[in-house]
Amino acid sequence: MRHQATPATESSLPANPQHTAAQLRGEDAVLRELLLALSVGFTLPGPLPGELSRRMADGEGESLNSLVARAESSGLLNPDGTVMGTVQHALLSSTPTPRVHALQRELVGCFAADGRPxxxxxxxxxxxxLADPRVAADLEKAGDRALEHNPGLAAQLYDEALLAGADELATAARRAQAAFxxxxLDSASRIIDGLLMCPDPPDLRLGADVSAAVWAQRGMLARGADVYTWLGPERVGPSRPAAAVAMIGSGDREGAEAMFPKGSAxxxxxxxxxAQAQMANGIMExxxxxxxxGLPILIHASxxxxxxxAALPAPDTPGALAALVAxxxxxxxxxxxxxxxAAAAGQGGDAAKPRLFLLQAWSAMQQDNPDEARLAINEASKANHWPLVPRDEFLCAALEVGLARRSGEVHGLVLAWExxxxxxxxxxxxxxxxxxxxELMITAARLRETRRVSHYFDEAWKLLRDLGEPPLWAVPFHWAAVQAALLNESPAALGPHAAALARAADHSHLASLLAAAGKAWVSVLAGKFQPADVEAAARGLNTVGMPWEGARLAGHAAARADERKDMLRLLSCARDLHPQSSSGGPKPSVQAEVHNVPDADQGNGTRPSDASVLSEREKEVARLVLEGKTYREIGEAIYISPRTAEHHIARMRRxxxxxxxxxxxxxxxxxxxPEEPPRE
Known part of the structure; x- marks a missing residue:
C-alpha cells in the first residue's frame, strides 16, 4: 500500500539538529527504527528491515499506518514518506556506523532478491x-556502460566502486581509459604504470592502448609504438590498427606492416x-x-x-590524421x-578536442585567415579543464610562430620562437x-637560429628515409627546406630539395606547383625572372591553399622588377591573392608587399611626396638598399659607418x-x- 500522508505544518517542523535529537529520544523505539530504516534508503510502501517487520507483525506498538501518521504530524516525515533532512542527519550521525551499514546491506539484499539494479x-x-561487493559490482557495470560515451561519469562511478570495495587492479585499465x-593525462599515466608493473595484469591490451595514447599526447609517439612492440602480435588483438598508426608515425614501416598488413580486415x-581498421589502412595508403x-579512407574512418x-584511447584520431593528410x-x-x-561530434572525447581545434587553426592560418586561426587557438585552450599536453603545446607554439611570421612583426616572432x-x-x-x-625550419632560417635546431631536422629527414620518402609527407617538408635555403641564401642547400620536388611532380600535383614556385623564387632572387612565370607560380600556390606564400612571392618579385608595368602587374597579383577583411582593408597579416600600393590604372602611380621627402644622401642609401646591400656594405660604398646607414634606413622607413x-x-x-634606377 502507499501511505497518503498529510503535510506537516511549518510550526511543527524541527528547528535545529539539537532539538531534533532531543525529540527523537522522546519517541518510542519502533518509530525510531522506522525513521532510521527510511533514512538508510528503505521506502514506503516496500519491504522494511527484517527486525522491524517482525516486531510490527508481532503486534509490538502501533500499526505502520499509525506510526507514519504520527511521524508526519510531528514534522518528522515529508508528505511523500521520506524523512525530513534534519531528522535523517540526526539519526544517521547518532546511530553507530556498524548498525547503519547492517541496515544498508539488508537494503541491498532486498534489491538483489527482487532482481532490481x-x-x-x-x-x-x-x-x-559502505563496503559491499554487490554495490561495487553495480557501480563497475554502470561505469562500463558509460565508459565509451560519457567517460567523465565513468571515472566517477569507478572511483565510487573503489569506495565500495572494488578490486583496484581489476578496474585499473578502465579507470585509466576514463581519465585519459x-x-x-597524469592520472591516466599513474594508473597505467601501476597496472603494467604487475606480473600478470588484467585488461592488458586496453592498458597498452591507454599507455600508447598517453605517450602520444606527451609528444613521444615512438614510446607508444614501443608499448605495442612489447605487447607483441600475439597479444595485440583488436589493437593492431592503433599499433600500426603509432609505428608508422615513428618511422617503423616494417613493424607496422607486420602488425597490421595493408588491407587487413x-x-x-x-x-x-x-573505423579503426580504416584509420590504419588510410595511413598506410x-x-x-x-x-x-589515403585521404578518402581516413575521411570514412572519421x-x-x-x-x-565513442571515445577510445589511441595514438591519434582519424579526424586529426585525415586533416593532416589533407x-x-x-x-x-x-x-x-x-x-x-570531428570536434562537433566529440571525436576522441575531451582529450582530443584541443588537437582538433589546433589543426583547425592551422588550416585557417594556411588559408591566410589569422583571425579565424586565433579563435580556434582560443577554443583549444579552453576545450577541457587541463593544460595543453606537450604534443598540443608544441603545435600551438608553432602556430604562434607561423602567425607572427606572416604578420611581419619581428618582436612578436622572436617571442613566439622562444x-x-x-x-x-x-x-x-x-x-x-x-x-x-x-614552419620552424623556415623561421629558424629567418632568425639565423638554424644551427641550434638543426638536429631536429636531421631526425625528420631520417624518419622520411626510413619510411621510403613518401611523397605526400615529404613534399611539404622539402618545400619548407627550399624556403629556408632561400632565406639562408644557400643555393647548395636548395638544390637537393628542389630536385626532390621535381621528382615527385609526376605523381603529386602539389609537388609540381611547389617545384614551379621554388624555381620562380630562385629566378626572382637572381634578378632574372619573367613576370608571367612568377605570376603563374604565385597563383599556383593559391590553388593549393597557400595564398600568403603566393602573395609574398609576387610582392618580392614586384620589388625587384625592372619595368614599372611588371611591378604593378605583380603587385596587383599579390593583392588578388591576399584575402581582404570585411571592412575592405588589408588584414593585419598582410605582408608589406601588398600594402598601400597603387593600382595599375592609377596613371604612373607615384606619389609626389615620396621622392621629395628623401634627401640626396638618403636616395643614395636607398639605391644601395635596393641592390640588397647590408649596413656594412652600404657604409663601405659611401664612406659612412654601418650605424649611420642603419639610421638613414630607419628614417626613410618612418x-x-x-x-x-x-x-x-x-x-x-x-x-x-624609373628616372632614378638602382646603380649597377
Whole structure:
C-alpha cells in the first residue's frame, strides 16, 4: 500500500539538529527504527528491515499506518514518506556506523532478491562508506556502460566502486581509459604504470592502448609504438590498427606492416572496429607513391567514429590524421571541414578536442585567415579543464610562430620562437608533426637560429628515409627546406630539395606547383625572372591553399622588377591573392608587399611626396638598399659607418610609412621612380 500522508505544518517542523535529537529520544523505539530504516534508503510502501517487520507483525506498538501518521504530524516525515533532512542527519550521525551499514546491506539484499539494479542508490551507499561487493559490482557495470560515451561519469562511478570495495587492479585499465578520455593525462599515466608493473595484469591490451595514447599526447609517439612492440602480435588483438598508426608515425614501416598488413580486415563488423581498421589502412595508403586513396579512407574512418560517439584511447584520431593528410595534399579548406565535424561530434572525447581545434587553426592560418586561426587557438585552450599536453603545446607554439611570421612583426616572432624552442624540448619528432617542424625550419632560417635546431631536422629527414620518402609527407617538408635555403641564401642547400620536388611532380600535383614556385623564387632572387612565370607560380600556390606564400612571392618579385608595368602587374597579383577583411582593408597579416600600393590604372602611380621627402644622401642609401646591400656594405660604398646607414634606413622607413623591410623596398622603388634606377 502507499501511505497518503498529510503535510506537516511549518510550526511543527524541527528547528535545529539539537532539538531534533532531543525529540527523537522522546519517541518510542519502533518509530525510531522506522525513521532510521527510511533514512538508510528503505521506502514506503516496500519491504522494511527484517527486525522491524517482525516486531510490527508481532503486534509490538502501533500499526505502520499509525506510526507514519504520527511521524508526519510531528514534522518528522515529508508528505511523500521520506524523512525530513534534519531528522535523517540526526539519526544517521547518532546511530553507530556498524548498525547503519547492517541496515544498508539488508537494503541491498532486498534489491538483489527482487532482481532490481541499485542505480543511483549504489552511488549514495558508496559515498557513505559502505563496503559491499554487490554495490561495487553495480557501480563497475554502470561505469562500463558509460565508459565509451560519457567517460567523465565513468571515472566517477569507478572511483565510487573503489569506495565500495572494488578490486583496484581489476578496474585499473578502465579507470585509466576514463581519465585519459577526459584529459587527465597524469592520472591516466599513474594508473597505467601501476597496472603494467604487475606480473600478470588484467585488461592488458586496453592498458597498452591507454599507455600508447598517453605517450602520444606527451609528444613521444615512438614510446607508444614501443608499448605495442612489447605487447607483441600475439597479444595485440583488436589493437593492431592503433599499433600500426603509432609505428608508422615513428618511422617503423616494417613493424607496422607486420602488425597490421595493408588491407587487413577489421576485428569485427562493428562501426567502431571498421573505423579503426580504416584509420590504419588510410595511413598506410598515404605512404604509397600515389597516395590519393589515403585521404578518402581516413575521411570514412572519421565519419564512422563521429557516428559511433565513442571515445577510445589511441595514438591519434582519424579526424586529426585525415586533416593532416589533407593539409599535406594542399587542401586546407577540406582539412578545416574535417576537424570541424570531428570536434562537433566529440571525436576522441575531451582529450582530443584541443588537437582538433589546433589543426583547425592551422588550416585557417594556411588559408591566410589569422583571425579565424586565433579563435580556434582560443577554443583549444579552453576545450577541457587541463593544460595543453606537450604534443598540443608544441603545435600551438608553432602556430604562434607561423602567425607572427606572416604578420611581419619581428618582436612578436622572436617571442613566439622562444616559446616554440621551449616546447620542442618537451616532445620528440614524428611523422604527424612535420608541418609544425617545417614552419620552424623556415623561421629558424629567418632568425639565423638554424644551427641550434638543426638536429631536429636531421631526425625528420631520417624518419622520411626510413619510411621510403613518401611523397605526400615529404613534399611539404622539402618545400619548407627550399624556403629556408632561400632565406639562408644557400643555393647548395636548395638544390637537393628542389630536385626532390621535381621528382615527385609526376605523381603529386602539389609537388609540381611547389617545384614551379621554388624555381620562380630562385629566378626572382637572381634578378632574372619573367613576370608571367612568377605570376603563374604565385597563383599556383593559391590553388593549393597557400595564398600568403603566393602573395609574398609576387610582392618580392614586384620589388625587384625592372619595368614599372611588371611591378604593378605583380603587385596587383599579390593583392588578388591576399584575402581582404570585411571592412575592405588589408588584414593585419598582410605582408608589406601588398600594402598601400597603387593600382595599375592609377596613371604612373607615384606619389609626389615620396621622392621629395628623401634627401640626396638618403636616395643614395636607398639605391644601395635596393641592390640588397647590408649596413656594412652600404657604409663601405659611401664612406659612412654601418650605424649611420642603419639610421638613414630607419628614417626613410618612418617617412615613407613602411611597415617592414619588404614594404620599404616597394616604397623606395616608387619613390626613386624609373628616372632614378638602382646603380649597377
Amino acid at each position: 541499485l542505480g543511483e542508490l549504489a552511488r549514495q551507499l558508496a559515498r557513505t562508506g 578520455a577526459i584529459g587527465d 577489421p576485428a569485427s563488423p562493428t562501426s567502431l572496429a571498421v 598515404s605512404l604509397a607513391g600515389d597516395p590519393h586513396q 565519419d564512422m567514429l563521429n557516428a559511433s560517439g 593539409l599535406h595534399s594542399g587542401e586546407p579548406h577540406l582539412a578545416e571541414t574535417i576537424v570541424r565535424a 616559446r616554440a624552442r621551449e616546447a620542442m624540448l618537451h616532445t620528440t619528432l614524428d611523422l604527424y608533426s612535420l608541418l609544425p617542424w617545417g 617617412r615613407l610609412g613602411a611597415e617592414n623591410r619588404s614594404d620599404l623596398l616597394v616604397r623606395l622603388r616608387l619613390a626613386l621612380g
